[in-house]
Amino acid sequence: MSRRCELTGKGPMTGNNVSHAKNRTRRRFLPNLNDVTLQSEVLGRGIKLKICAAALRTVDHRGGLDQFFAKSKDSELSDSALKVKKEIAKAQTAAA
Template identity: 60%
Template sequence: MSRRCELTGKGVQTGNLVSHSNRKTRTRFLPNLVNVTLVSDALARAVRLRISAAALRSVEHRGGLDAFLAKAREEELSQNARELKREIAKKRDEAAAAA
């Protein structure tokens, strides 16, 4: 399992730890990934994702998983999230056609 957010694409970054004497040591900065279960209103089911804490706040701010995925770019999403986005769009289109 890679250390990458499934919704935002945020991953591992590298950099230097700099001491008081200005010595530089290479290090890795890991994203704050959490396993969460989010509910999709359109699909009426729960979805398990591994996302960053910042992405979780963004999902809440945009009004849920469905709204977040509707605005998200395909390149940033994982394969699992892309399939989920297509399912949600398909359900919304079916609901709009039925109405």
């Protein structure tokens, strides 16, 4: 299981641990991932995703999961999130 956000694509970064004596050793900075269930108003059900805290704030800022998917790029989304995005778009066109 990769440590990657399903909505933003944010993954691990690398850098250095720097001691007081300026000794440098390589380290990884991992994203703050959380398992959450977000509600889709169009589908009327919850969707379980593994997303970072920054993505959770962005979803809240844009007004929910449906509006987030409307503005998101397909290249940043995971395969499961892309399926949900297409499912939401299909349900919105059927309702309109």
